[in-house]
Amino acid sequence: MIKNAKNKKAVKAFALLCCLGSLNTSEALTTHLHPVISLGGGIAATSNVGNSIHFPIVNTASDEFYNYTASHSTQENAFYDIFIGNEWRLNSSLGLQAGVDYNQIHTFKAAGTLLQGIDIPSADQYSYHFRLLSRQLLAEGKFFYSLNDRFYPYFLLGLGVAFNKSYDFQTSVPPFLTFTRQYSNHMKQAFSYLAGVGIDIAITPHWRAGVAYRFTDLGKVSLGPASINGIPVSGTLSQTHFYVNEAMAQLSWIY
């Protein structure tokens, strides 16, 4: 139910931004439509992959505790971005690009240490990791200011959905020495937002190149259900927010 509500919220926000271009608020908005296609790419950096989670002993006769400590090391990965929308001039200086943005970041690796045992003296430490692939589909608006129709500083906002795929969970636990929690792959759809600033420079009347800094929350990330030796157990590895900073170069074509 909560998941559906969040998805509905994201869809509404997406629709709001998409429809900005069609609002009949001024003659300029309705009479100066310019399709825009932008391709971009850059570096996405984060130290927010994974989350430290403790699964305590529930049944003292049969259970071990599992303590996952995420390493939170900084990782950089390439990403690419496609934007399709329209551009409107609100007046001679201000303008708005609004449309749909899709981007995908190369796989991050969530890693850390796992301490498991019946009690502290007999606990053992292992390493664990899993992979995380995120894609975003956003309704995005870019508000810009035109300096001599050559420089276009802007800020942007995006709201939408992130598709966070967590997969390939592995540990260093020797497979025939003891058992540990295993997690299935899982695709999590989560509400996501993006904000950023940048500047575009007109190269020709129809081409602009620019750079931007963007900050995004890819939303909730979660592995699938857990099991030990094929027996389902409660709880999984997850994090509520997955924050990423992005530096992007972009090339836009405006009709």
Added chain:
Amino acid sequence: MKKLCLVLFAFTNISYALPLNITPAYPLPTGIIPGNPVFAAYTVENNTHKQLNNLLVNPPNNVSINTTGCGATFNLASGSSCTLSLKITGTVNAQDSDVNNHLFVCLPGRKTCIGTNQPLNVQELKTPAYIYAGSTASSGLLSQCFIDPETGFVAGSLPINPSVTTTCPSTGTGVTFTSPQWIAFTASGQQVYITDADASTIWLCNVNTETAQFTNCQNSTASGFTAPAGIALNTAGTQAYVADATKNQVFLCNVNIYTGILSGCADSGAGAIFSEPGGIAITPDNATAFIANRSSTTISGCSINASTGQLSSCSTTGGFVEAFDLVIAPAGVAQGTLVYVTDNATLKIKVCTISGNTLNCSTVNSYTFNTGTNLYDNYSFNSPKGITLAISKAKNATSQIATVYVANSTLGSAGIAVCNYCQTNCPNSSSAGALICTNANISQINNIVGIALLD
């Protein structure tokens, strides 16, 4: 509580030990001869600060849990340990991808399971069959002869040329035998005992899993004997009966099933009632021990106490001149459960049926191949002493029948007679059940006493 745990994790010097330490108590077996179980033992120690209850053992395929020691389900107090005893009846692959085919000890619910860093890895041994002969008059020589896998004959003694002399290499490294006489293998076939009467010692050797040679021979640590002679193990391989030809006693020893070490040797309970006891044989049901009395023309049959292994209620069967050694055909053989006895003084083999602790015996007709007009000639043993048998070694055998090997000990012409139970085309109508024998002369050994087969 969570914060407390995190603080503890940060400041406690964590010993990276599993909740249970499962380590081999003895060197682990690596090979198995089909049909011969091997044994392994692990020490299971509770590393936690709490008692663990209802621990369950998950054995690999072909492995069962002995009730002695930890058992299949057990409790273990903090810091304490027990010995997990395993019986292995087939191959075990340490690299098996199925976790269920690995040794684990689990807490109830099987979510918390602990394995071992030294898993079982037992491969099938394809060692060819050999027969071993000990003697009293060849400078302590112990010989190892190859057995033709097709015919069961000792190599060099094929029917078409039975007079060829066989050369069998000596075996047994680590010690110098004085008079190695009787030979008995452990249940796994990977250790062997050799009684050395003149040295008052029972030697224990490893059997090389590839060459079947006896290696690393050492004193078995069994003591109290004057002239150990015949030796036989119970069907479980956990106890050994040793005849002492001078003390006229049969001793009962405990067998360490993992190492073969003998311990706790003491009178079997029957007392000094025997007369220069020689060969010993145990019935397949482990109910009776038969002991050949070389100086009293009899064979003793004693009841075996099922729990202690002690002997009692001994009876005697007469009719022999010098009963030297005996062997019992196991169940499943076409002839049924029969006892074959060498009567050294009459140069005959007798075959007996079992009736409680006594035997009903008759002399076996023995024949050999003739290259002339007659198909068979009568065959005479040369001072037969040791005797053993194998199953299904007879050429063209139509069912599970015994091939009997007899030590011909006569000085100067010692060898091993290979005798097959006659099924069809027997020498005459009255000779069904006779033994058709071929002699293998062994050049370098005289006065063979005990023989044993590794099959």
